[in-house]
Amino acid sequence: MNQPQASTLKNLDEVRAMIKRHKFNDYIFSVIGLLCLMVGLITLLILFIDLIQSGYPKLISADFYTNFPSRRAANAGLLSALIGSTLVMLVTFVSAVPIGVMAAIYLEEYAKKNWLSDLIEINVSNLAAVPSIIYGLLALGLFVYMLGFGQSILTAGLTLGLLIMPVVIVSTREAIRSIPVAIREAAYAVGATKWQVVHDHVIRYSFGGILTGVIIGMARAIGETAPIITIGALTFIAFLPPSPITDTVPFINFEWLSSGFTVLPIQMFSWLSRPNEAFHVNAAAAGVIIILVTLLMNGFAIRMRYKMRQNIKW
């Protein structure tokens, strides 16, 4: 009579010990997991603090933002890179966003399930995974030499446009897909044509989602260095491209498109690759500007997406 009871009790102790052990394992793992998550976060923090610390003397000097690059580190500034980045982004936006959004609309709203739409889809997902430097080689062979655009703002803008197009397509498709079919059916039911449905409803309701995708894509384009170096744009630019706006009719000129240029990451790279350490301060300051711009754009986009997800109740 006593025998089994004792063994049951012993078993119970064993079971309790086992539960304790496994709960402890759970605890250990959650600590390790948290630490692993922190690696990325802490790196980001260290990176940012290190950059600010190294670039501080330059960051607070107004000359840094209004000077051209110079042979002397103390005088070198970001002006041509700031203007260059702005103009290149303009070309990128104009070339990538309309085509990207249109492609996404086709794939989501028009494409029938056939070999053609399969082919396009495979190409889009493949392009998203092509290393950025390959786009640089494409631009070097195609834009710079075959089409004769040279190492110009136009070449750089188009290259980055091709690079971010998959980003725009994918995020636009996601935004469109989140609109319920009922909305489309309601529009069709009152006699709207396909384009009217797309134009008056689909694009309008997915506008926020499209915008977040565009912002994330543009943030990527601003920081992208490799393809721009590959087209051979790492040169000393101490001048500004011709202004896009003139004071004579027709007030707009396109000469700036074929002008030489430099952009923020290229300027940072050129400072960083100099042996003279004084230039590393400039590189750090340029890094702070780049990281601030991309973090702000990405942060804004991610926050916007998060808000939208919470607010929309179909």
Added chain:
Amino acid sequence: MNTVNQLINNPLNLPDLQISNRLSKNFTRHFKERLIEFVLLLAALSAVLTTTAIMGILLYESYGFFEHVSIVDFLTDTLWTPLFENPHYGILPLVSGTLTVTGVALLIAIPIGTISAIYLSEFASHKVRETVKPTLELLAGVPTIVFGFFALLFVTPILQSIIPGLPTFNMLSSGIVIGIMVIPYIASLSEDAMRAVPMSMREGSYAMGATRFQTAIKVITPAATSGIVAAYILGISRAIGETMVVAIAAGQQPNLTFNPMDAAATITAYIVQVAMGDLPHGSIGYQSIFAAGLVLMLMTLTLNIIGHITRKKYSERY
């Protein structure tokens, strides 16, 4: 009688003509719709065009390269010195550099990324997940040039104080930094795969008395394997194609070695190095970067296809 008929056929008493006109096929309206569809199709085809253009340019310029260099030399020669007096065109040193950096990056990214994914998917509260995932996305958005600065001027000095005699340019620091860059991709995609495992499998495991850790390791991870592998493959493809970190911090000298303490150029670093100089269009040096690019493209393309197939398999699982 007439009135009753009219009421049945045309209850609102609209003129016949107007109805038939509005309902008949309107040519201009039809034409506009087809035109718009055609324009949208053209936009979508630009993706196909881009891929074709990439392959076309790479093959075209590489063809010029392979007219001077035999493919056997290209694949077996152990020296890569296209710009020297006595040029050698063996891609192996560049490939070894690329693989070494990628290897170091994976040693960092796979364990940390996987554990982060398991934690996010199985352990973290809703609130933690909602804060951490956007932060990971932010990390993924940091430009690579900034990571290059970090590798050269922050990580390398620290490593040098730990490992005496480490050269300023080395593959170790670039590998570590690329590994940190790849963590968000691996963590986020693996987490997606784990979250796609149906709740019933978790509930079954808990009902048997398993703890979270046991469920995560013995049930969720095996069930999500193909998705996790696809995430790894994407990570590898990112690490192979990464350019600025290695161009800045790993060195410029092609070097047939698998020792991460050495300096060595990768495929991408070589392309950057040549593009920075002023090579005449059509010269063998100019063509060599396209041949190197073709090798890079084929490597990532193969990985992408394998990843695509693995992912397809996993989405058909349940």
